[in-house]
Amino acid sequence: MLQTEALNVRYGKVRAVEDVSVQVRRGQIVTVIGPNGAGKTTLLSALMGLLPSQGGITLSGKHHAHPDVQDMVEAGMNLVPEKRELFVEMSVEDNLVLGAFHRRRRGHRDHAQDLEEVYTLFPRLRERRQQLTGTLSGGERQMVAIGRALMGRPALLMLDEPSLGLAPLIVKEIFRIVETLRERGVSILLVEQNARAALRVADYAYVLEMGRVTVEGPAQDVAADPRVMHIYLGKSGAGKGSDGATPAVLAP
Template sequence: MANVLEINKLSVAYGKVEAVSDISLAVGEGQIVTVIGPNGAGKTTTLSAIMGLLPSRGQVSFDGQVEVVPEVERMVVRGMNLVPEKRELFGTMSIEDNLLLGAFQRHRHGHRDHAATMEEVYALFPRLKERRKQAAGTMSGGERQMLAVGRALMAKPKLLMLDEPSLGLAPLIVREIFRIIAELRRRGVSILLVEQNARAALQVADYAYVLENGQVRMHGEAGALRNDPRVIESYLGLASKHQEMLAS
């Protein structure tokens, strides 16, 4: 399997404090790869550096091409997209207009397929179509997450990076979000998933990395890590019934 993303010895510092140290990871084409770990482990920082939102050292290779200094606009044009934890929607704009903004870079580069892409997004998220004229700021948390993912899909990404997609959502909505993540893989989208809900993440992922204090402590097939005593003790033991309900 070819890798759509390869990270080699990625490091990020905030002033003199190194938040991420020499991280190496890979995402294969059509794979879901998850990064789990405690708060402050460097998970969000890693995604931001890959996307070019933060300066970093190391090597980022995307779709077979090394990015010496990743730049956000270039990464989006090349087929990478990030759905941030805070979703960052335009609250006063309609759902439909938020989606159209997701296709802006493709439109700038001569692609005129946004109408067909929007119908694909609406097929994934029928609720967005029902409410397409509604202001994004009036939506529930789950609907905003769906819109944030839909907007990213408007760019037709080869790699979709998701930062804490289940954060703050009700259990039923969490299950729906993870069902959609699995469906996106079925459609050929590669996904790098940062997620606090380790049980749900390991349930849906093909491969996993465990991040602690800015370093990769463990990695392997998601199914193997799900049954690893160290992972169970550190990440799956606490509130395991609640996490199991969200993952099922």
């Protein structure tokens, strides 16, 4: 679904993302974890075409040398940004319908069906569909942001810190929905500081530190890596996973 080769992003002379290669297979949840300032949001912004980058980005078999937001959306990619970027003075339903804009522009008139699917996934939004988005709770706004992205029928959905600022029960619900989306065939690239929750739902994981991938592997192996356990999960590791096998650490 998505593959990058040695992706680099600079802010002036500062290299924020350096030689990053990630891959997302169809129907997978792939997570990128790491500390603040590691380059996680920068990575997503570059993939979406919001920031200039160098290196290869291939989406659904098509190479994009210089990604452009409109082109990436047309190709099946969508991003739910960390700040959600909703229109707070518009209703929930109007925000959702805006997510189908590029499909309507191409002549598709099936947004009512997509809207019904979003309401099935998020019953709370159906109840609040005529409510101003600015009056919603943080968790409800996150549901609107994800629902709006789904209205574009993305093949690859990128989520930037979906649990940020949410209560534990809402976080649990958001991650349950993420798993449901995978079951529906949506590929997901998930950036998260909540490493424990992210590794629990993901199929594959990357650890990004100072703009570089330092650890990668199947999510359960990354979760069992002693360094990841100590720094990101608050546990002490003894050098081996719970099954006695040495975890997959593919980068120094």
